[in-house]
Amino acid sequence: MTRRVAVIGVGNSKFGRRDDVSVQELAWESIKEALNDSGVSQSDIGLVVVGSTAYRGIELYPAPIVAEYSGLTGKVPLRVEAMCATGLAAALSAYTAVASGLVDMAMAVGVDKMTEVDTSTSLAIGGRGGNYQWEYHFYGTTFPTYYALYATRHMAVYGTTEEQMALVSVKAHKYGAMNPKAHFQKPVTVEEVLKSRVISWPIKLLDSCPISDGSATAIFASEEKVKELKIDSPVWITGIGYANDYAYVARRGEWVGFKATQLAARQAYNMAKVTPNDIEVATVHDAFTIAEIMGYEDLGFTEKGKGGKFIEEGQSEKGGKVGVNLFGGLKAKGHPLGATGLSMIYEITKQLRDEADKLQQPLKKYIGLVHNVGGTGHFAYVMVLRR
Amino acid sequence: MQVDAIPLSIKYKINYPDEFIEAVKRGEIVATRCKNCGSVYFPPQKDCYNCGKNEMEWIKVSNEGEIMTYSIVSQKPQGFENYKDYIIGIVRTKDGINLMAWIKGQPKVGGKVRLTTDDTRIIGEVV
Numbered sequence: 001m002t003r004r005v006a007v008i009g010v011g012n013s014k015f016g017r018r019d020d021v022s023v024q025e026l027a028w029e030s031i032k033e034a035l036n037d038s039g040v041s042q043s044d045i046g047l048v049v050v051g052s053t054a055y056r057g058i059e060l061y062p063a064p065i066v067a068e069y070s071g072l073t074g075k076v077p078l079r080v081e082a083m084c085a086t087g088l089a090a091a092l093s094a095y096t097a098v099a100s101g102l103v104d105m106a107m108a109v110g111v112d113k114m115t116e117v118d119t120s121t122s123l124a125i126g127g128r129g130g131n132y133q134w135e136y137h138f139y140g141t142t143f144p145t146y147y148a149l150y151a152t153r154h155m156a157v158y159g160t161t162e163e164q165m166a167l168v169s170v171k172a173h174k175y176g177a178m179n180p181k182a183h184f185q186k187p188v189t190v191e192e193v194l195k196s197r198v199i200s201w202p203i204k205l206l207d208s209c210p211i212s213d214g215s216a217t218a219i220f221a222s223e224e225k226v227k228e229l230k231i232d233s234p235v236w237i238t239g240i241g242y243a244n245d246y247a248y249v250a251r252r253g254e255w256v257g258f259k260a261t262q263l264a265a266r267q268a269y270n271m272a273k274v275t276p277n278d279i280e281v282a283t284v285h286d287a288f289t290i291a292e293i294m295g296y297e298d299l300g301f302t303e304k305g306k307g308g309k310f311i312e313e314g315q316s317e318k319g320g321k322v323g324v325n326l327f328g329g330l331k332a333k334g335h336p337l338g339a340t341g342l343s344m345i346y347e348i349t350k351q352l353r354d355e356a357d358k359l360q361q362p363l364k365k366y367i368g369l370v371h372n373v374g375g376t377g378h379f380a381y382v383m384v385l386r387r
Numbered sequence: 388m389q390v391d392a393i394p395l396s397i398k399y400k401i402n403y404p405d406e407f408i409e410a411v412k413r414g415e416i417v418a419t420r421c422k423n424c425g426s427v428y429f430p431p432q433k434d435c436y437n438c439g440k441n442e443m444e445w446i447k448v449s450n451e452g453e454i455m456t457y458s459i460v461s462q463k464p465q466g467f468e469n470y471k472d473y474i475i476g477i478v479r480t481k482d483g484i485n486l487m488a489w490i491k492g493q494p495k496v497g498g499k500v501r502l503t504t505d506d507t508r509i510i511g512e513v514v
Contacts, residue, residue: 019389058392116392124465133401134430138508139475139487140460140467148458149477156456156496201459248430250477250485255456 002099006226006234007385009038009219010346015334016183017115018213023052023059024069027111027215030339031070034107034217039229045219046103048076051090051110052338053083055125056117056211066109075107083129084287085374086110087216087341088242088381094220095237104225110339111215122211129375131247144200144208144288146249146376151202151290153255157305160293162202164308166193168289169206169331171317171324176332178358183212183334193289207289212334216342218349235349239272239384241265245377256305258377261298265371265382269300272384274367276300279322279384281351281361283344285373286329292316295371296324299382323361326351341372341381352387406445407431411504416450418484419443429484448486450502452478452511455485457494478502478511 011033013026021029027050035041050063059065067076082089087110094106114122126143127136135141154160170190176182188206196206226234243263246252252259269275276299284295293307301322302310310316316324327333327347330340348368350356366387373380410417419428421435422442429448434441457476460467467473476490478500488502492513500511 120465120468123462127464131430133403135487136464137401139489140464140470140473141475141487142460142462142464144462145458145460145475149456149475152458153456153496197461198459199462201461203458248487250455250487251429253485255477 003101004223004236005095005098005220006223006231006236007218007345007349008221008226008229008231008234009034009040010349011037011217012181012343012346013215013339014181015212015214015336018113019115023057023062023111023113024065026113026213027066027109028070030215030217031109034219038219038231040105040219042071045072045075045105045107047094047097047106048072049090049093049106049108050076050079051081051086051108051342052079052112053081053086054079054112056122057113058116062111066111082379083374084285084335084337085341085372085379085381086338087343088370088372088383089341089374089379090338091218091341091345091383092240092242092381095240098220098222105219105221107217107219108342109215109217110342112336112338113213114211114336115213119211129378130249134248142200144203147288147290148200148203149249150255150294150376151288154290154294155202157256158308160308162194163190164312165207165289165293166190167311168286168292169193171311172286172329172331175318175326175359176328179327179333182328182332183210184328184332203288203290209287209330209335212336214334214336214339214343216339216346218342218345233353233387235352236386237383238386239268239270239274241267241271241382242380243267244379247378249376252377257294257298258373258380260377260380261295261371261373261382264380265299268382268384274384278365278367279369280363280365280367281323281326281348282369282371283329283347284324284371286325286331287335287373289331291373292324292329299369299371318359318361326356326359326361341370344370344372345383348385352385404431411508412506414503416448416486416502416504416509417445418448420446427484429486448484449481451481452500452502454490454494454496454498454500454511455479456496457490476511
């Protein structure tokens, strides 16, 4: 029998190009905020999991360095990696340690300093986010290409348009402009998105998330610990799901959604005993605009093929059926790979505590969801959170 | 102050099955099939995870296919900077294998291609 687990503290560094800090200083920004937020100190934590993809930063083995700088030495036996879903992979490890009774409190720290290499190196590393031997080596795939393959087929099968995809970017930038921690704080128009440089058709520059530096941290505690510490606003993890899919993208057999997301969502909904209709606020992995449209469908917010309509009708806006990516999403808030999933937990925790200020989604049931994809559907994690 | 860190140059050596490379040079595409249970693998593998045996035979893949999806790559990664924009597609062959290829010609989802190679990689020529 597993124990109930709550998020009791969250932190999120400023995302963006962060030449001003090292990876360990960047990690400390969110660790410090999460410790202050929860009211616990380093010595209270039984296990720390560092999530970092690391390959784009000078520190290829960042866990001990982050631990040393943050006063966590002794508690950090591992780093985890699941490409863009590294943050929730770290969260799963920390959650599991608490749920199993191994520790009473665990911390997941996500950090990546991606701008220490140039864009061309970054693209080459990202393009290997599949099956190098049978894809990149012969065909020169880039990370946007993988998502573009999904976008092209979604357009052909369901009539999804480039304008509908552009709306995802417009929404992200609108909210990002209201979030001081976001990488971009500038609204964009549909026309600007459509006219932006083509990266891998049909994906254009303004359909794509930026290459960002950032960190985010969440602290997890058992129910007993929450009571003992008299935490007044615990956010409970009531459902958690995970899955993966073939590395060689052609082998997946359909390219209009992520099977990994569908499986992870079903598992999380079943565990939380909720349906997609219960979700009022969510983060949906929007590395590229088509990803958010497919996310609406794969998470069950709308039927398969209707994701384009869903954004067009404003159903994912603040005050809509389900407020999606109200902090700016990966598109505008930024996507420092290791930090992203934990940054999503940060956002939904703030929302469920009614602490999101101007970006607050009106809530009745106080049920939120986080969805983090690794690679192009290579990994998917879904968590259901409740106040 | 920002300084240049010591550069890291990584060189890798990797291996491909001779049968695959030789087939590509002949303009053909091959997959592996388990002699015990008949499972077909593309990308080819030496080991069958379905039955646990490792006795495979090489089989020729049909050269008739349909474009399932594609993308035109404008921003090219390392190693491909000197290529003109290229089209990466996923093709479903007549015998039901899904594979990645470069598409030559005007691509369309559902369009037919004839599969061949350019000595290095699989090419789907729009017919």
